[in-house]
Amino acid sequence: MIFEQIATGGCQSYLIGCDQSCVAALIDPELSQIDHYLALAAREGVRLRYLIDTHTHADHFSATRELARRLDLPVVMHRASPAPFVDMRIGDGEMVVLGKLRLQAIHTPGHTADSMCLLVDDRIFTGDTLLIGATGRTDLPSGDPEQLYDSLFNKVLKLDPALKVYPAHDYKGRSHSTIGDEIATNPRLQKRDRAEFVEMMRNLNLTMPTHITEALRTNMSGGKTVASLLAEATSAVPFMSLAELKSRVEAGEDDLIVLDVRERDAYEAGHIPGARLLPRGQLELRVNQDLPDPTRRILACCELGYISTLAAATLRSMGFVRAVALDGGMKAWREAGYPLRSGKEA
Numbered sequence: 584m585i586f587e588q589i590a591t592g593g594c595q596s597y598l599i600g601c602d603q604s605c606v607a608a609l610i611d612p613e614l615s616q617i618d619h620y621l622a623l624a625a626r627e628g629v630r631l632r633y634l635i636d637t638h639t640h641a642d643h644f645s646a647t648r649e650l651a652r653r654l655d656l657p658v659v660m661h662r663a664s665p666a667p668f669v670d671m672r673i674g675d676g677e678m679v680v681l682g683k684l685r686l687q688a689i690h691t692p693g694h695t696a697d698s699m700c701l702l703v704d705d706r707i708f709t710g711d712t713l714l715i716g717a718t719g720r721t722d723l724p725s726g727d728p729e730q731l732y733d734s735l736f737n738k739v740l741k742l743d744p745a746l747k748v749y750p751a752h753d754y755k756g757r758s759h760s761t762i763g764d765e766i767a768t769n770p771r772l773q774k775r776d777r778a779e780f781v782e783m784m785r786n787l788n789l790t791m792p793t794h795i796t797e798a799l800r801t802n803m804s805g806g807k808t809v810a811s812l813l814a815e816a817t818s819a820v821p822f823m824s825l826a827e828l829k830s831r832v833e834a835g836e837d838d839l840i841v842l843d844v845r846e847r848d849a850y851e852a853g854h855i856p857g858a859r860l861l862p863r864g865q866l867e868l869r870v871n872q873d874l875p876d877p878t879r880r881i882l883a884c885c886e887l888g889y890i891s892t893l894a895a896a897t898l899r900s901m902g903f904v905r906a907v908a909l910d911g912g913m914k915a916w917r918e919a920g921y922p923l924r925s926g927k928e929a
């Protein structure tokens with residue numbers, strides 16, 4: 584068996600593969616680790632065959648959709664998953680075949696309605712159903728403490744005590760434990776009475792995960808994260824440094840159009856000498872009138888450098904072949920003491 588555990592903060596993801604057939608699957612891959620997974624698969628000499636999420640994650644961005652798009656691979660989830668892009672929906676007791684390996688799904692609702700654990704040889708990937716020294720929470724969308732009780736006490740904890748437990752999260756740097764260890768020492772599992780367990784889960788009063796809205800939106804729909812949109816734009820445009828732009832502005836270079844894409848009040852409070860105003864929100868609608876020559880060199884700037892990157896990428900996609908973005912924004916420009924002009928340009 585080929586096996587790699589990849590930690591991203593507290594999130595745990597896994598590459599598991601068959602060394603005889605040279606095929607592998609990713610379990611709970613995270614968006615920021617895509618290059619890492621591809622490098623690991625190449626290093627291990629395996630071809631990825633499946634992208635599996637143990638459940639709809641509310642606290643991190645799943646990479647399954649993006650990897651499926653890039654590699655033309657199926658996304659596998661439990662059939663209760665609300666995500667429309669799941670290619671292979673599986674049910675309790677069904678298996679994904681991976682060379683000589685068999686990944687058997689056990690439906691374990693509770694943390695979410697679509698949670699499943701995956702049993703493979705001597706180990707079980709428990710998602711957020713069973714964590715080391717804890718359980719998944721049940722207060723997020725589709726969570727249910729009654730169901731988690733059944734999933735744990737009537738399913739997972741009845742498995743072989745020697746099974747190694749690999750969860751989707753661990754915040755203390757531990758890699759795994761065993762079913763037996765969890766039964767013996769996991770504080771939440773000491774509440775063996777259903778009512779007591781449910782009462783405990785209902786009163787944990789945990790803070791909401793950061794990015795929960797965005798994580799649920801993107802994981803349930805396959806939509807893009809803000810960070811992905813920015814990364815795509817960044818990879819599609821060249822940049823110019825603040826110092827380079829300053830020297831060109833001071834030299835009076837007239838080949839360069841500096842396009843300030845902030846709102847009018849910000850522009851009039853202080854802009855780069857000679858900059859034109861074209862707010863990002865009006866860019867597509869005013870571009871034909873304001874920028875008639877698509878071969879001109881256009882530099883987009885904004886307050887922090889993010890919106891201008893998106894604007895430059897939009898301009899490039901519209902055929903402005905020399906659009907670039909400022910590496911930094913007006914905030915950095917002001918802080919550097921570089922020249923400013925206020926009011927309207929003559």
Ligand SMILES: [Fe+2]
Pocket residue numbers: 638639640641642694711719
């Ligand atoms: Fe989760």
